Amino acid sequence: MEQQQIHPDEQLAADVNAWLDANWDDARRCERGMDKLDTRSWLTKLLESGYAVPTWSPEWFGLGLGSKQGRIIDKILKARHVIGRSQDRYNLGAVTVYRLGSPELKQELLREMLTGSFSCLLYSEPNAGSDLAGVRTKAEWQAGPDGGEYVITGQKVWTSNATEATYGMLLARTDWDVPKHSGISFFIFPMKQPGVEIRPINQITGESEFNEIFISEARVPARYIVGELNGGWKVLQTALAYERLIMGEGATERQGKEKGAEPPLIALARKHGKLQDPVLRQKIAQAVAYRQLNSLNMQRAKAEILANGSSSLMSLGKLAMSRIQHGEARVASEILGAASLLDGQEFPDSADMNFDSAKAYMNSIGGGSDQIQRNIISERVLGLPREFEVDRNMPFRDVKSG
């Protein structure tokens, strides 16, 4: 007699659901037996189950599962609105410490980072944007117990979630006498301390998602360096790769939701009596097409990633998105005509269009400008020669800035 075997993936899903049935209150969206969510208590419980970071090793809160099993768990947790899912992908600070930190650092920080402590990014500076290796924030060593500490002074910019963050992933210069890529270290920097001042940036959209961080003689233990001293550039590349991976996944997921629905530009044109204008129809069609074409590229990318593990198509999405967003906003303005002059609650279509026109720069400048993205595509995908860098082999002390 043949025994009916349950597929291991189905068994996993059943186990996760059973554990949630016992521990998670779906209706209240909090721990079972509680009135409301106590984030740290719940995240601790989830951490101990292994379902917070299932693809990590059992030594560090994980279950040692593959990424496919990780996604099965993620799907269940997402469907049941569970807080704290897939931190092995989305918790950038914890992922960086797990992948690149020393065992001692993991021991000291991981549990806290996985149970409700936010991290923010302290990479860009006013004079180190596209040229990120040009960071000038100073980290100076001072002797003391446990390997001593570093005194940090400098200015960081374009940091989101700075006020909520417990830690910042900080790029700072530890050696000024070597070329720029070789004198940078990567720190897990405690944000809640004197000498850290956070000022919101007022954006051209009217929003304030980002902050400037002024750091003046703040401190970070020497043991909070991730990777080697002066090896921060390498650590950054890994951290950035994870960040782009998450952004890329987000982009394809957002695309999926739009299927079947009428594109908003068509509805806008109909509402304003312009849908029969043949010139506008051409422009609307082209704008809608660019978005759909990018979604077709991303579908191909996904198929290639499943088949080969990677796809060069992924690097094209961000560049294509700039044309999509700027283009859609421009066509919306042409549909609205002179009403584009207006703004505010009384003129919501105008306000939305004007907001989108400004917001489009978020994609075409943020996370590497279109021009940097074109360098990356032409060099890494097409194999064209690297941009010449005057300062590549020069001691950083002698590099011009401003």
Next chain:
Amino acid sequence: MSAISTEEQQAMCDSFARLLAEKSGEAQVRAAMETSLGYDPALWAAMAEMGLLGIIIAPEYGGIGGGAVLLECLLEEAGKHLLCSPFISTAVIAAKLISSSNSDDIKQEVLSAICAGDQVIAVAATGDKGQWTRDDIDLQAEKKGDGWVLDGSASYVLHAEGAHQFLMLAQTADGVRVLAAESGSSGLAIDSMQANDPTLRLSQVRCSAVKARLLPGVDETAIDGALNLARIAQAAEHAGGVKRIFDITIEYLQTRHQFGRQIGSYQSLKHMAADMLVEVETATSAARHAARAWDAGADDAQTLISLAAFAGADAYRDVTAQAIQMHGGIAYTWEHPAHLFWRRARTGLWLFGSSDQHRETYLASLENA
């Protein structure tokens, strides 16, 4: 939909690519485009031998019963090699129109001849305006006794010279229908129209009381379907062609030196190249998705076909134009292949409808009624 496996399809594409590498290199394309026929009959025969002319024809008529996905894959290869042939008119439009007929006799007779490479069929599908729409058909067909009689003219007919038979789209009392006329029929005149693209053969066909037979069971929906399949085929050719001229250009950027450095190290050219890569990949994605939607009979098939038609044509136009600019003087010579791709791209902008027409069809298909 398709009667053959994915592995067999890939194997067919690979052998077609090898055949084209051997028989449709640049020198052979240039030789073929100088002949009056405009293609190499030996290569056409070799394609027939490989079963390529019966891709979309059912096995009972000698074909292999493949779908649009296989067609797309093969035509990407054709596009890469600037293949000169009456393939789209004979093996796509004519094969599809005849397959749509409910006359088994006609199917037995003509489809097997197409598969064997014995019949090149020219399709008269548009009038002088060159719009490839139902309105833009200037031929009239009238029933006379047992048969039909054709009058009027058609323009932009592909590969009319050397064709064994003509399929004519004509206005009838029941709407647009398809009629078949033998070449050399009395009252049938062919005036060649000189094409800008030397790999293309265009003619005007004039009919004065030409005797013809009706393709029974082929209505306007079937005609639209055959032209849509041609649009997928052409989008695939564009995808292949745009990839090839792009690769040629990138190679040139890496080998050509000026001011002591590879010209591909200049940011002005690198940025153009990055933008062009977006177009190249987009043309491929669009053509492949359109083919898949056709085979699946998907609800959004018309949307995706129109999208592939204008996105592919526009991408090919833009990338070939930039390719000439990036090569500089060398690509301004007749001997350099860039202009052949550029001309082919400019052809694709108009055959089977313009990009503006496709954009309009695309938008209309997305509107919630």
